[in-house]
Amino acid sequence: MRASRIVPLVLLALLALAPVLLSAFYLTLMNYVGLFSIVALGLVLLTGVAGLTSFGQAAFCGLGAYATAVLTTQYGISPWLALIAALCITGVVALFIGTITLRLGGHYLPLATIAWGISLYYLFGTLPGLGQFTGIADLPALTLFGFPLKSERTYYYLIWGATLLSLLLTHNLLTSQPGRIVQALAGTASMAQAFGANTARVKMQVFLYAALLSCLSGWLYAHLQRYVNPTPFSVTAGIEYLFMAVIGGAGGVWGAVIGAAVITFLKQVLQDVLPALLGRSGQFESIVFGALIVVMLHRARMGLWPLLRTVLPKPERQPLAEPLDIPQRPRREHGEGKLDGQHTDTVLLDVRNLSKNFDGLPAVQDISFQVRVGEIVGLIGPNGAGKTTTFNLISGALPATSGEVELNGHIISKLEPFEIAEYGLARTFQHVKLVPDLTVLDNVMLGAWLRRKDGFVRSCLRLERKNETLSRREATRQIERVGLLDHIDVLAGSLPLGHQRLVEIARALMANPLLLLLDEPAAALRHLEQERLFALLEQLRTEKMTVLLVEHDMDFVMRLADRIVVMESGQKIAEGLPDAIQRNERVQNSYLGCAA
Amino acid sequence: MDFQTFAWVAQDGLTTGTIYALISLALVMIFAVTRIIFVPQGEFLSFGTLTLACIQEGKFPGTVWLLLVFAVLASTAEIIDAHHRSRSLRGTLSQLRSLAFYLGLPLLIAAVTWAVTGHSLPFVLQVMLALMIVTAMGPLLYRFAFQPVAGASVLLLLIISVAIHVALTGLGLLFFGAEGARTSAFTDGSIELGSIDVPLQNIWVIGTCLAAILVLYLFFERTIYGRALRATACNRTGARLVGISPSLAGALTFTLAAALGALSGVLIGPITTIYYDSGFLSGLKGFVGAIIGGMASYPLAAAGAILVGLLEGFGSFWASAYKEVIVFTLIIPVLLWRSYKDPHREED
Numbered sequence A: 001m002r003a004s005r006i007v008p009l010v011l012l013a014l015l016a017l018a019p020v021l022l023s024a025f026y027l028t029l030m031n032y033v034g035l036f037s038i039v040a041l042g043l044v045l046l047t048g049v050a051g052l053t054s055f056g057q058a059a060f061c062g063l064g065a066y067a068t069a070v071l072t073t074q075y076g077i078s079p080w081l082a083l084i085a086a087l088c089i090t091g092v093v094a095l096f097i098g099t100i101t102l103r104l105g106g107h108y109l110p111l112a113t114i115a116w117g118i119s120l121y122y123l124f125g126t127l128p129g130l131g132q133f134t135g136i137a138d139l140p141a142l143t144l145f146g147f148p149l150k151s152e153r154t155y156y157y158l159i160w161g162a163t164l165l166s167l168l169l170t171h172n173l174l175t176s177q178p179g180r181i182v183q184a185l186a187g188t189a190s191m192a193q194a195f196g197a198n199t200a201r202v203k204m205q206v207f208l209y210a211a212l213l214s215c216l217s218g219w220l221y222a223h224l225q226r227y228v229n230p231t232p233f234s235v236t237a238g239i240e241y242l243f244m245a246v247i248g249g250a251g252g253v254w255g256a257v258i259g260a261a262v263i264t265f266l267k268q269v270l271q272d273v274l275p276a277l278l279g280r281s282g283q284f285e286s287i288v289f290g291a292l293i294v295v296m297l298h299r300a301r302m303g304l305w306p307l308l309r310t311v312l313p314k315p316e317r318q319p320l321a322e323p324l325d326i327p328q329r330p331r332r333e334h335g336e337g338k339l340d341g342q343h344t345d346t347v348l349l350d351v352r353n354l355s356k357n358f359d360g361l362p363a364v365q366d367i368s369f370q371v372r373v374g375e376i377v378g379l380i381g382p383n384g385a386g387k388t389t390t391f392n393l394i395s396g397a398l399p400a401t402s403g404e405v406e407l408n409g410h411i412i413s414k415l416e417p418f419e420i421a422e423y424g425l426a427r428t429f430q431h432v433k434l435v436p437d438l439t440v441l442d443n444v445m446l447g448a449w450l451r452r453k454d455g456f457v458r459s460c461l462r463l464e465r466k467n468e469t470l471s472r473r474e475a476t477r478q479i480e481r482v483g484l485l486d487h488i489d490v491l492a493g494s495l496p497l498g499h500q501r502l503v504e505i506a507r508a509l510m511a512n513p514l515l516l517l518l519d520e521p522a523a524a525l526r527h528l529e530q531e532r533l534f535a536l537l538e539q540l541r542t543e544k545m546t547v548l549l550v551e552h553d554m555d556f557v558m559r560l561a562d563r564i565v566v567m568e569s570g571q572k573i574a575e576g577l578p579d580a581i582q583r584n585e586r587v588q589n590s591y592l593g594c595a596a
Numbered sequence B: 001m002d003f004q005t006f007a008w009v010a011q012d013g014l015t016t017g018t019i020y021a022l023i024s025l026a027l028v029m030i031f032a033v034t035r036i037i038f039v040p041q042g043e044f045l046s047f048g049t050l051t052l053a054c055i056q057e058g059k060f061p062g063t064v065w066l067l068l069v070f071a072v073l074a075s076t077a078e079i080i081d082a083h084h085r086s087r088s089l090r091g092t093l094s095q096l097r098s099l100a101f102y103l104g105l106p107l108l109i110a111a112v113t114w115a116v117t118g119h120s121l122p123f124v125l126q127v128m129l130a131l132m133i134v135t136a137m138g139p140l141l142y143r144f145a146f147q148p149v150a151g152a153s154v155l156l157l158l159i160i161s162v163a164i165h166v167a168l169t170g171l172g173l174l175f176f177g178a179e180g181a182r183t184s185a186f187t188d189g190s191i192e193l194g195s196i197d198v199p200l201q202n203i204w205v206i207g208t209c210l211a212a213i214l215v216l217y218l219f220f221e222r223t224i225y226g227r228a229l230r231a232t233a234c235n236r237t238g239a240r241l242v243g244i245s246p247s248l249a250g251a252l253t254f255t256l257a258a259a260l261g262a263l264s265g266v267l268i269g270p271i272t273t274i275y276y277d278s279g280f281l282s283g284l285k286g287f288v289g290a291i292i293g294g295m296a297s298y299p300l301a302a303a304g305a306i307l308v309g310l311l312e313g314f315g316s317f318w319a320s321a322y323k324e325v326i327v328f329t330l331i332i333p334v335l336l337w338r339s340y341k342d343p344h345r346e347e348d
Helices: A003-021 A025-047 A055-072 A079-101 A106-124 A152-174 A177-194 A200-223 A235-248 A254-278 A283-297 A302-309 A386-395 A415-422 A438-448 A456-460 A465-481 A497-510 A527-543 A554-560 A578-583 A585-592 B004-036 B041-057 B062-084 B087-118 B123-149 B153-178 B201-220 B224-234 B236-241 B246-268 B277-293 B298-318 B318-331 B331-341
Strands: A347-358 A361-372 A377-380 A400-406 A423-429 A515-519 A547-551 A562-566 A571-576 B188-195 B196-200
Touching: A003 A025, A003 A152, A025 A055, A025 A152, A025 A177, A025 A200, A025 A235, A055 A079, A055 A152, A055 A200, A079 A106, A079 A177, A079 A200, A079 B331, A106 A235, A106 B277, A106 B318, A106 B331, A152 A177, A152 A200, A152 A235, A152 A254, A152 A456, A177 A415, A177 A438, A177 A456, A177 A465, A177 B331, A200 A415, A235 A254, A235 A283, A235 A302, A235 B153, A254 A283, A254 A302, A283 A456, A283 B153, A347 A386, A347 A547, A361 A386, A361 A547, A361 A571, A377 A386, A377 A554, A377 B153, A386 A547, A386 B188, A415 A423, A423 A438, A438 A465, A438 A497, A465 A497, A497 A515, A497 A527, A497 A547, A515 A578, A527 A547, A527 A554, A554 A578, A554 B196, A562 A578, A562 A585, A562 B224, A571 A578, A578 A585, B004 B041, B004 B196, B004 B246, B004 B277, B041 B062, B041 B153, B041 B246, B041 B277, B041 B331, B062 B087, B062 B123, B062 B153, B087 B123, B087 B331, B123 B153, B123 B246, B153 B224, B153 B277, B188 B201, B201 B224, B201 B246, B224 B236, B224 B246, B236 B246, B277 B298, B277 B318, B298 B318, B318 B331
Parallel strands: A377 A547, A377 A562, A423 A515, A515 A547
Antiparallel strands: A347 A361, A347 A400, A562 A571, B188 B196
């Protein structure tokens, strides 16, 4: 057996034997590590991966704990039913808080989480019926299939069962298609949108998921203690949870467990040592925690897990599947469109009088042009002519000031980028937008978001594996097409820029689009790579793919394009066949300053 | 509620509100110049009160020890950095200068404090000493905690600032103990304004805050350093290109912020009992004000903070148990309003 299999098995065995091996004191600590890991896990996903910082997770634990405390002691409801109720209550509250705060810019969210953390804490302490600051006592013990979980030793298995289950679900999620989108949220959200992901919705899902995990932990805590009071759900606790996630590290689910264990055990040690050392009683461990976090963020921003992983045996690499065709993506209202096959005079993209002003400054003025099915159209012009802005208007990344865009018979100019993607548009970016910490394969697989309907729940439960295998094969094929098969397992961020551009093209092809927008695809490519790209685009032409590209390399674009649209200072100054454009006096003026 | 009660509660809320305004202004300033969301601003407040209380009781303030720890950390960071830089004569000179600032000045303050401890000082000097001790901590804190990661993301800086807050709370407990402190009023007594008696201390608070705001305004409008900070807030790279050092801007901002924090602590001391951990909630109330101003507008932030003070005043009058809930729930409509006012675009 390989070392990469043995280490987890040994750990699992140790975990299973812990109640036999450990003293009551350490068992209690292990129970806390399990409970805290569940919350920290949500934060690893929310903060570490998606980049949404929350100091308020303790409040969601409190909702879980108080919901079950009230329902079981005052209404005599079974704790298991109370768990469902607690999850529902937390879900509704999280949905409400998320709706208000998630649409706010980066730093408002963490501040808002502190505020709601304080509000909920004081509500727990003051609302009548919640036992004020003294709390609610005498919660019933849990019973599982008639077996009472009264002792800490039996409860241990419930806690760690829940912890391992949460770890598994989260791991499944992170290594799935929605997980890739979550990883794209921090830094490349506009790219995720361009491939059809409703990022606002994904953010909300991650937020809900983290809140529900916290609620589960709170519920477990309440029935372990069989007593609740507001203190464990204060903002201080919320800050500690975030510290666990930061110390453990965001790279993987195990960071949560490591962070929870480090903080829990360190706290125990420090609470014994520090008061003796300082000659006073008090919670001085916070000094060490605070300092530890500062040093950590100065020296090892990614936390302990990535450091630990380098000494652990590497997991086996999944063998690459043979390339195989997967079914084409069903497109929304495909039949209603004008597109009916090989008629090359059918207009696919119709841009009508498109304008964009930035605070009154006109960037694009009254642009109109058409792209027909199977055509390759080049959009050229000097720097600052408004080409990329035009691209952003077509793909919905920027709202147009006026004018209309019609794609395959649908007006798309008022839609969000992720809606436009559904009508069959895929694009690359002038400033490459790859998820740097994902491999080339994962980045390309992102492009298939719309071709598979794999949501959060399906992915957590691994019900999407068939789609995953299929899109892995398709992605491999596309990567081979752009000539990067040798780099398929490399992290995208470590590739040279030219290769990154090719990855972007593979990802766009992965979406199986009707119309491909390429923003300077040949820039930063070496000569051989350029030739390869040219051959690929020629091949796409034979497949009747429609392409609109911005390109500065005149030789490249003149050889490739069927038709050229020339822009200058936000206006269209010429349109026509490459030869005619090269002879056009106005174009020559604009490029050379005088007629050639 | 009759008019008299209303007026009394209002002047009380206004007084706390102006103190929050000082905090809000400092928060907006720090964020504008350094992009740090400075959660520990409240700790400067509690340290201000507690230091003054120690001086008034004739004890050696624990904050001086903290100041010395900071001095050691900051000069260590400075020496490590200098080690990587060139070792020209000019470099050595500037190194000595910065060591004098990061190590010599705190030592001097500590020596002065030590010398005067036990002697009874006039009130003004007591206040000056307390202000000096706490103000000196500001640039030191920036030097070792934030300057090494000055270019990091707002979120990373925020987590560091929360970690600093957590550490400072523990240190506050260590140096001041769990008992709260109150300082003596600037002047006892009250004056009659219309039909209500306003304590003279409240007049002092509002007057001093207004004076501080005026000084701040003049600093930013009239002095070269103030303009340098404004330039940095406007465009960091641009300011750097014209020779404004980001480290200097950071140190200067933190000095001002610590001074404002210490001042707010000195002002609030005679009104409320301050504990080692009181700063957090006051700091956060300052944040509610700053957020009302979008973390960008000084007048709006000050107005927001005064609104928070009034809300808190009336909240504690009507439903004192829900006072904090009311103040921190206020942030929800505020955030809603903010999010519709300037809708956030995805930041890539």
